[in-house]
Amino acid sequence: MIGVDVGGTFTDVVAISGGEIRTVKVATDVRTTERGVLRGAEEIGVGDSAVFNHASTHGLNAIITRRLPKIAFLTTLGHRDILDVGRTWRPVEGLTNPAWRRSYGDANRPLVPRYLRRGIRERLTADGGVLIQLDEDHARQELRILGRCGVEGVAICLLNAYVNSHHEDRLRELVHEELGDIPVSISSDVSPLAKEFARASTTVVDVFMRLTYDAYTQRLDTGLRDLGFDGDLNFADCAAQLVRSDVAMEHPFRIVFAGPAAGTVSSAHFGTLIGAGDLLCADVGGTSCDISMVTDGKPFVNTTFELEHDLIVNALSNEISSIGAGGGSLVTINAAGELKVGPGSAGADPGPACYGLGGTQPTTTDTCLLMGIIDPDGFAGGRMKLDPELSRQAFEALDSKLSLEQRISYAFNIGINNIAEGVVNIAIQHGVDPRDYSLVAYGAAGPMLLPAVLDLVHAAEVIVPPHPGLFSALGLVSSDLVYADSRSAYTLLTAEAAEQIDKVYHSMEQRLRERLKEKDRHNVRFVRSFDGRLAGQTWETPFVGVPDGEIDAAAVAEMVANFHEAYGERSGNTFEALPVQGVTYRVQAVVEADKVEYPTLPERPEGETAQPTRTLQIRHLTDDVLEAGEYQRTDLRAGDRIPGPAVIREPLSTTFLVPGQTATVGTHGELRIRKA
Secondary structure (H helix, E strand, O other): OEEEEEOOOEEEEEEEEOOEEEEEEEEOOOOOHHHHHHHHHHHHOOOOOOEEEEEEOHHHHHHHHOOOOOEEEEEEOOOOOHHHHOOOOOOHHHOOOOOOOOOOOOOOOOOOOHHHEEEEOOEEOOOOOEEEOOOHHHHHHHHHHHHHHOOOEEEEEOOOOOOOOHHHHHHHHHHHHHHOOOOEEEHHHHOOOOOHHHHHHHHHHHHHHHHHHHHHHHHHHHHHHHOOOOOEEEEEOOOOOEEEHHHHOOOHHHHOOHHHHHHHHHHHHHHHHHOOOOEEEEEEOOOOEEEEEEEOOEEOEEOOEEEEOOEEEOOOEEOEEEEOOOOOEEEEEOOOOOEEEEEEEOOOOOOOHHHOOOOOOOEHHHHHHHHOOOOOOOEHHHOEOOOHHHHHHHHHOOOOOOOHHHHHHHHHHHHHHHHHHHHHHHHHHOOOOHHHOEEEEEOOOHHHHHHHHHHHHOOOEEEEOOOHHHHHHHHOOOOOEEEEEEEEEEEEOOHHHHHHHHHHHHHHHHHHHHHOOHHHOOOOEEEEEEEEEEOOOOOOEEEEEOOOOOOOHHHHHHHHHHHHHHHHHHHOOOOOOOOEEEEEEEEEEEEOOOOOOOOOOOEOOOOOOOOOOEEEEEOOOOOOOEEEEEEEHHHOOEOOEEEOOEEEEEOOEEEEEOOOEEEEEOOOOOEEEEEO
């Protein structure tokens, strides 16, 4: 099994064979992403693999940076500004700022410019009836205008189309007749759910992902076959669940945020092995720090997620908060003369100043190099030699009255505080006490920075898992194959509605079963749920359990009881006298996959202790130069205790213990760092 996580700076490749874990890290080629993936696949030996599981932030980065193809948006006449209006929500910092504008609105950086958003004369009623027939002549007129504009794809979202898809189906046919064989996504197929804006934005993202990933997937598949691979190519979705690449390309919006989600799944799996079910997960890579939460061994999953503030995608996803804090985070001086770290990043090209590839601004990596934490001769498994003098010159070039020592010290502490703030915010949002949770540090820079965060967050401990630099990729070989479907249908949950609800679930399960390969149809497990609300409410309670088998009056009564129980857990109150309305019905077809097994670590012979290979000098952490023991992680044994300050090195990551901390080596090689 091979797992690949394509990040903004590095591409991580993990192979599992015969219980052995092999890893490769290569620089991401941001212009032709598949080249980096194929380089890593060739190096690790993809020819003998049965599966190749892939996750990427390529599509997400395209949306964030607006490096997007030109597409059109078609909707019901009079509603083309739905993509500008959004849900009209403002973030806290924008509530009192009259100049605030949403990032994707017309006044800022719209995903689809207004002249490419066209209204089509038609109208369906809320129950799917035809109020105004689709005006095909008007549609063709608008499409010819878009053809002259050179659009590469079209997103279609008509009002109430989730109830009746007839007008969208016909409009898609007209697009192909007028504009040729270009990618077209319709909301009744992509996201047949209520609430127009979320359905519209999801459909737009789907078109972008088609244009981003269709050719990429073909090139990747061809390249893998040329390397001798003849297994299954799977893509991870936003909940790090796997689907075959051809199925993923049917609705590619689901893979837009796959990379960070894999780290959460990996943390949940490993936490179960070591008896740690409550986790705050921090994936610190080169560009960002992705923070998520696991409670009782399960990631927190949402029915939607935001790519940017109020930019909604209707996809099941692990809830992840991203902040601009990574090894490549730029150290800058703002207009007020204050030193800042992030959110800008040097990325892989040109990278930190110490890479010697043209970068002139200092980064967190340069900071840790000058502090003595990073070994300039052993970076990235010894593949890259770093130049501390270039880091020093970059810091000296900053326009600041601070001394060089202060610049380096402040840069480290500000970066640490940025991460701590992000972790605490996640805990507060979910109403949990960080003291009850372990902080999992992974990503290439996570183990280097997270132990210093421990005293600020007040978590129980920091856990550094094996292979932290490629831990998200390990999650891809611990994920199940999952196919999902959902339908919105506002239905009061009464005995009379049982037949209608049964038909909805039966049709979705039949459709999912047809997607499965023959060998998987005998091993599939269907998981049903629904999003419901008290009649008259606006927002739903998601993932309410639904019984298996035929939906009859007794099953509907069980659904109602399950809703009241779930509602009470979320809100603290129950209103069992009020009727319950089902809104969205969901099914997952789960084919369980083999999980990665972490080998156990032997204990050290009695009387022996772990010994440092040398003593390092750590500068700029305090006013004094500190002496820290340097250890090789491959030399450690279960039960070893390492006192801080200390540096523990491994090929693709470095763990840094600050004074007053102790790391204990666990059964599977994990480092559990606590206050001494």
